[in-house]
Amino acid sequence: MHIDELDTPAVIVDLDIMERNMQRLAGYCRDHSVALRPHTKTHKIPELAKLQIQYGARGITVAKVSEARVMRNAGIDDILIAYPIVAEAKARELALLARDTTVTVSLDSLEAAQSISLAAAERAVRVGILVEVDVGLHRCGVASPEDALTLARKVLVQPNLDFRGIMFYPGHMMAPLARQRELLGPVNQFMDEVYDVFARASIPIQVVSGGSTPTAFLSAEFHGLTEIRPGMYPFYDRNMIGAEVVAVESCALSVLVTVVSTTVNGRVILDGGSKTFSSDRFLAGHGRGFGLVVQDPAAEFEAMSEEHGHLSVAASQRAYRVGERLRVIPNHVCTTINMHERIHGVRSGQVETSWAVAGHGKLQ
Amino acid sequence: MHIDELDTPAVIVDLDIMERNMQRLAGYCRDHSVALRPHTKTHKIPELAKLQIQYGARGITVAKVSEARVMRNAGIDDILIAYPIVAEAKARELALLARDTTVTVSLDSLEAAQSISLAAAERAVRVGILVEVDVGLHRCGVASPEDALTLARKVLVQPNLDFRGIMFYPGHMMAPLARQRELLGPVNQFMDEVYDVFARASIPIQVVSGGSTPTAFLSAEFHGLTEIRPGMYPFYDRNMIGAEVVAVESCALSVLVTVVSTTVNGRVILDGGSKTFSSDRFLAGHGRGFGLVVQDPAAEFEAMSEEHGHLSVAASQRAYRVGERLRVIPNHVCTTINMHERIHGVRSGQVETSWAVAGHGKLQ
Numbered sequence: 001m002h003i004d005e006l007d008t009p010a011v012i013v014d015l016d017i018m019e020r021n022m023q024r025l026a027g028y029c030r031d032h033s034v035a036l037r038p039h040t041k042t043h044k045i046p047e048l049a050k051l052q053i054q055y056g057a058r059g060i061t062v063a064k065v066s067e068a069r070v071m072r073n074a075g076i077d078d079i080l081i082a083y084p085i086v087a088e089a090k091a092r093e094l095a096l097l098a099r100d101t102t103v104t105v106s107l108d109s110l111e112a113a114q115s116i117s118l119a120a121a122e123r124a125v126r127v128g129i130l131v132e133v134d135v136g137l138h139r140c141g142v143a144s145p146e147d148a149l150t151l152a153r154k155v156l157v158q159p160n161l162d163f164r165g166i167m168f169y170p171g172h173m174m175a176p177l178a179r180q181r182e183l184l185g186p187v188n189q190f191m192d193e194v195y196d197v198f199a200r201a202s203i204p205i206q207v208v209s210g211g212s213t214p215t216a217f218l219s220a221e222f223h224g225l226t227e228i229r230p231g232m233y234p235f236y237d238r239n240m241i242g243a244e245v246v247a248v249e250s251c252a253l254s255v256l257v258t259v260v261s262t263t264v265n266g267r268v269i270l271d272g273g274s275k276t277f278s279s280d281r282f283l284a285g286h287g288r289g290f291g292l293v294v295q296d297p298a299a300e301f302e303a304m305s306e307e308h309g310h311l312s313v314a315a316s317q318r319a320y321r322v323g324e325r326l327r328v329i330p331n332h333v334c335t336t337i338n339m340h341e342r343i344h345g346v347r348s349g350q351v352e353t354s355w356a357v358a359g360h361g362k363l364q
Numbered sequence: 365m366h367i368d369e370l371d372t373p374a375v376i377v378d379l380d381i382m383e384r385n386m387q388r389l390a391g392y393c394r395d396h397s398v399a400l401r402p403h404t405k406t407h408k409i410p411e412l413a414k415l416q417i418q419y420g421a422r423g424i425t426v427a428k429v430s431e432a433r434v435m436r437n438a439g440i441d442d443i444l445i446a447y448p449i450v451a452e453a454k455a456r457e458l459a460l461l462a463r464d465t466t467v468t469v470s471l472d473s474l475e476a477a478q479s480i481s482l483a484a485a486e487r488a489v490r491v492g493i494l495v496e497v498d499v500g501l502h503r504c505g506v507a508s509p510e511d512a513l514t515l516a517r518k519v520l521v522q523p524n525l526d527f528r529g530i531m532f533y534p535g536h537m538m539a540p541l542a543r544q545r546e547l548l549g550p551v552n553q554f555m556d557e558v559y560d561v562f563a564r565a566s567i568p569i570q571v572v573s574g575g576s577t578p579t580a581f582l583s584a585e586f587h588g589l590t591e592i593r594p595g596m597y598p599f600y601d602r603n604m605i606g607a608e609v610v611a612v613e614s615c616a617l618s619v620l621v622t623v624v625s626t627t628v629n630g631r632v633i634l635d636g637g638s639k640t641f642s643s644d645r646f647l648a649g650h651g652r653g654f655g656l657v658v659q660d661p662a663a664e665f666e667a668m669s670e671e672h673g674h675l676s677v678a679a680s681q682r683a684y685r686v687g688e689r690l691r692v693i694p695n696h697v698c699t700t701i702n703m704h705e706r707i708h709g710v711r712s713g714q715v716e717t718s719w720a721v722a723g724h725g726k727l728q
Contacts, residue, residue, distance in 0.1 A: 007453040007728040041670060063671045083671060084624045086687045087635075089371040108627045111686040139672055140625040140633055147627075171669075260448045261504040263472045263511075269504055271451075275702055276727055279643045305535075306405060306698055307427045307447060308503055322475040323450045334670055338639055341725040360725060361705040363640055364371040 001351040003344075008258040008325065009272035011336065011343040015352060017252035018234045018345070025216055025233050026056035032220040037061050037080055037209070039231035042334045044359025045343070046074030048234065059102070061229040065093045066362035068103070074358070078102040080130070080209065082167065082229060084112045084140060090364065091119035094127065104128035106167040106209075108142050113155050120160035129155050130167035130209055133194060135187045137171040145193040149201055156203070165207030165226070166194060174214040174283065176244035181218070188223045195224055214245045237333040238292050242284025253343075254294060254327040255336065257309060259320055268299070268320045270309035272328070278335035279304065291328040301328065365715040367708075372622045372689065373636035375700065375707035379716060381616035382598045382709075389580055389597050390420035396584040401425050401444055401573070403595035406698045408723025409707070410438030412598065423466070425593040429457045430726035432467070438722070442466040444573065446531065446593060448476045448496070448504060454728065455483035458491065468492035470531040470573075472506050477519050484524035493519050494531035494573055497558060499551045501535040509557040513565055520567070529571030529590070530558060538578040538647065540608035545582070552587045559588055578609045601697035602656050606648025617707075618658060618691040619700065621673060623684055632663070632684045634673035636692070642699035643668065655692040665692065 029036040038052045039061040049060050049071055059078030062068045068079045084107045085091055097103055105127060107113055120127045131151050134141030142148050155163045173183045198205050211219055211228025219228050235253040236246045261269035282289050290301040296318045303310040330336040337343060341360055345353040393400040402416045403425040413424050413435055423442030426432045432443045448471045449458055461467055469491055471477055484491045495515050498505030506512050519527045537547045562569050575583055575592025583592050599617040600610045625633035646653050654665040660682045667674040694700040705724055709717040
């Protein structure tokens, strides 16, 4: 099928670019002996997770137990759930999963450890644990190396848990490379203290899981890192362009939309809004705009309703007509894919493959 | 099942409040002889659409042809698609639908009319048309009464189309009632001119479709209005509280979440972020916050990641513990429901019913 035959809005992925992006980071990880464990919350598509593994990823990361189940059912058997599991129902699901899957979970509280331990003991399975530390984002993670040690000791005495190491998420480092290097200093200092504290306590750390798409190619400069969990690198997005992580040529994913109205002066209305793109804001600079119009960078994607995208074309020389199609690179690829039941892989203008977003709507 | 047994995050609807909200507006419409045609994009749930019809709605409104199909398959046979249909694939779907359904479509371009006419002629069906006019939101709609007449004349000569009347969306009137009355003046002036222009041309207008949830109880003051298309009124949300349209007691829908981390000082992390709530901003006042924590209005829902809700509890006296549950009224109920595959109707703490969001992910 030619892409012109796709009904819009439709998410399309340029397969050449995506494969190049996957290969490039896998090559970097191989060269620097850092394991690659892609965060598949970005796409929630088992076929893409398997492709990432085929290119050299060691296993995958997910955010939710229900996402892990989708991936396990597709045959993936080494899964890190990078999210604190505290509810009983989820701990039971996790224990079920651990019967035939290598499962690791990050946590930052005794409550989470106890809940998982109880469920794992009931099923007589073992669950790997990473203690999450806060290296600067201030979202989850214990605040100090000493707190990490205290929690690790508690994990070590919980039945059916295997303490495997430390996890952090450097989400505050979404910036150009030079700025990343400045922010890396305090992270390395913190982690060095963690290593010292654990060494003095004679508690071995097997895994140090970090990384993100913006910092992926800086991984070799993080002290002690054994694996990274980037999500967006197969696709990139407008936020990654805004943070000067990549150029537009590396963006593999865009949303195909149709112009549905041109009656308002200086405006063009597209058939995709917050239910197509998500309403995630642009994280760089002025924070304006909901996407980049590939055919017309002078158009500003200034607002959206649920099903309407509002382009301001006041600064554009382009003539727009109702019925024509445009491609828009979204602000945030993870939340955009999450709005769709299916996305399409294209090459040379042809739809080569379509993938069901099997983890779509999996929130528990 | 007790709501404590629901895994989180989960959308719950207080059935007593929802039924009261539905009855109240249905009563107003009956009293003022305005037809009620609820916009079901809010919930995308056929069972709720049918309940709205049972309470007195004349038919329903949807945003997409694929949503219309979901509703038709559930037995609803009078559907307004309040969205310009310009692509061939959609026009063909629309014509299929029109074989056994009363279908009306709004449009503001000749291109849309031609596309629908062609598909309707092929199937030998008729499609009702409302010409959309812009009364102030500047999104879709022709700019002047004369343009409306010009387009209506073109619709009248297209095969298999029935010109039925005028549609507008007063989306710029989301404000407290007193401010709505100020904004109503220019809208009525514009519509009076529309009626004059059409009367002089001897073109009858059968339907004048307007309305929205914020303006629903002002409907009788809109000149010439025959029907309204409110979406959110069964549930309301934080934006409706912010616009002083309702008080918190009228909000029927909330998201049940679990506290998953409390390690960062002054912060509490919930197991719902942009993939649970959507990232729609608060439209009132300062624009801050992603929801209202029912148990603790002093907590500010200040930020979100995809699966993490970040509460700032610096101003709160409440003690939070990992594992406890909270209820959060979202900023925008339409985009929140849209993130879920299923939502739950509760009464007296019991889950009385669960509905599949059958139109979930229907974007074409």
